[in-house]
Amino acid sequence: xxxxxxxIAKVTVTDVAERAGVSTATVSRVLTGRRGTGAEVAQRVxxxxxxxxxxxxxxxxxxxxxxxxTLGFVVPDITNPFFPALIxxxxxxxxxxxxxxxxxxxxxxxxxxxRVAEILVSRRVDGILISPCHLTRSVALVDQLGASVxxxxxxxxxxxxxxxxxxxxxxxxxxxxxxxxxxxxxxAAFVGSELTVSTSHAxxxxxxxxxxxxxxxxxxxFSVDWGRAAARELVRRWPDxxxxxxxxxxxxxxxxxxxQMMGRRVPEDIAVTGWDDTLLAIxxxxxxxxxxxxxxxxxxxxxxxxTGIPASGSAVVPSTIVEGQSxx
Numbered sequence: 001x002x003x004x005x006x007x008i009a010k011v012t013v014t015d016v017a018e019r020a021g022v023s024t025a026t027v028s029r030v031l032t033g034r035r036g037t038g039a040e041v042a043q044r045v046x047x048x049x050x051x052x053x054x055x056x057x058x059x060x061x062x063x064x065x066x067x068x069x070t071l072g073f074v075v076p077d078i079t080n081p082f083f084p085a086l087i088x089x090x091x092x093x094x095x096x097x098x099x100x101x102x103x104x105x106x107x108x109x110x111x112x113x114x115r116v117a118e119i120l121v122s123r124r125v126d127g128i129l130i131s132p133c134h135l136t137r138s139v140a141l142v143d144q145l146g147a148s149v150x151x152x153x154x155x156x157x158x159x160x161x162x163x164x165x166x167x168x169x170x171x172x173x174x175x176x177x178x179x180x181x182x183x184x185x186x187x188a189a190f191v192g193s194e195l196t197v198s199t200s201h202a203x204x205x206x207x208x209x210x211x212x213x214x215x216x217x218x219x220x221x222f223s224v225d226w227g228r229a230a231a232r233e234l235v236r237r238w239p240d241x242x243x244x245x246x247x248x249x250x251x252x253x254x255x256x257x258x259x260q261m262m263g264r265r266v267p268e269d270i271a272v273t274g275w276d277d278t279l280l281a282i283x284x285x286x287x288x289x290x291x292x293x294x295x296x297x298x299x300x301x302x303x304x305x306x307t308g309i310p311a312s313g314s315a316v317v318p319s320t321i322v323e324g325q326s327x328x
Contacts, residue, residue, distance in 0.1 A: 011054045019048040069099050071306060072120030074113060076133035076156065076197075078105040080222055081250065081278040082293075083131070086155065089299035090129060097307055099126065110137040117145060127151065127306035132158045135196045152306040154298060156198040157314075164314040165302040167293040169199075173206035175321045176245055176273055179289070180211070183328040185243035185271060189216035191230040191255060192247035197222070200247045203275065207245055216241060220251075227254020235262060242270050243327075249274035249281045252288050256326060267328035277322055286325030293319050 017024045022041060029037050030045040037045075048054070071094050075083045091101045102125060106113035113133050120128055127150035132138035139158050145151045146162040153164035180188055190207040193200035200219065208214045216238055220226035227250065234241055234255075246252035252274030256266050266272055266286055274281055277292035294317045301315050 011052045013054070015052055016045065016048045016054050019052060020044040067126050068124050070102050070123070070125045071099050071303070072102045072104065072117075072123070072125040072128040074104050074106055074117050074120070074128065074130040074132075076106050076113070076131050077108050077222070078103075080248075081280065082155075082248070082276040085278070086131075086295050086299065089295045090154075090303060092296075093299045093303040097303060099303075099307070106133045108133050110134045110141070113138060114141050117141060121145070121149060125149070129154050129302055129306055131156045132198065134158070135198045135201055137196070150306050150308070152302045154302040155293075158198055163305050163312055165298050165305065166314075166316055167298065167319045168316050169202045169206040169319075170209070172275075172291040172319045172321055173203070173210040173245070176289075176291075176327075177210040179273075179321075179323070179327050180243045180271070183243075183267075183271065185328075187216070187238065187241045188213055188243040188245060189218070189234055189238060189241045190245050190247070191227065191234070191251050192217070192219045193222045193226075193251075194219055203245075203247045211245075222248045222250050224250050224254035224257070227251040227256075228258040229254075231255045231258035231262070235259075235264070244270060244272045246272065246274050249276050249278045249284075249288055249290055252290070252326070253280045253284050256284055256286070256288070267326050271327045273327055281322070281324060284324075284326070289324045289327035290322050291319050292322050293317075 013024050013027050017027045026037055027045050030042045073090055087103060094101050102120060104116035106116060110133060128145055129152050131154055132142055135158055142153060142159045142162050151162050153162055155166060157164040157166050188211045190204055192204050195201045204217060218230045218233055220230060244255060246255055252272050256272050259266055259270060264270055274288040274290040277290045281288040281290040297317050
């Protein structure tokens with residue numbers, strides 16, 4: 001028995017226009033969110049779209065406009081709890097300008113970062129947002145991308161030649177120094193990630209300036225396990241340290257857990273602070289004093305920059321302190 005094949009006629013913008021009783025130009029204006037149509041006309045168009053099951057041909061539109069309405073986002077580590085929140089904010093900002101996000105994870109590896117960034121370029125994204133994974137090894141990639149597509153560095157910044165949006169580190173560190181002074185702390189230490197991570201490097205420099213301390217510094221990675229290991233090292237090397245500034249909530253969470261395992265009371269014996277204002281800061285017992293970065297504002301500015309032709313300039317956005325129980 002022969003199989004009879006049938007084809008379903010594709011609904012066109014002309015069909016929508018005829019059903020709604022408007023021109024195809026009006027349908028286009030309504031569906032792209034442009035002004036110039038009344039609420040009643042717009043409703044007729046949307047009703048026609050729903051009734052006919054019309055699906056816009058985004059590929060054809062991209063070919064006509066020389067745009068894909070897609071932005072790439074290269075994150076250094078999707079498992080870091082800071083980045084899902086940033087991704088969500090960027091996706092919302094991109095949606096507001098009728099774009100979508102193509103997300104890739106560099107896995108903290110500059111070679112992988114280059115590979116996935118090149119994939120984004122091959123997909124002809126309209127622009128790339130990148131949080132570079134390495135302070136020095138990512139520079140060449142960022143500069144090369146900037147020469148071929150609109151690029152904005154967000155959160156982590158490695159090149160002064162490419163537009164960037166980042167959070168302030170100096171103001172929050174000065175506030176933490178004030179907390180230490182207010183609570184009578186005398187000996188501070190810093191626990192960060194590798195100094196090849198631009199944010200950890202910037203936070204350590206701010207710590208040195210605000211606390212006047214360059215020796216009591218430990219660096220590892222952004223992880224709870226490193227926080228635990230760092231706590232043991234802190235107690236071994238500097239048993240009289242009474243204020244610990246951590247470069248992330250992940251590290252602070254591990255530090256607090258290990259200190260408590262060793263019988264040290266937080267904050268009575270030793271205060272601990274974090275950075276990023278993630279859910280861990282609330283889940284910790286005691287809750288963690290942390291730095292809340294302006295993620296929504298950073299995302300909005302970054303999307304505005306990257307959708308400009310070309311992206312240019314930079315912005316440093318103020319952060320705020322969220323005082324928990326861990327700083328006394």
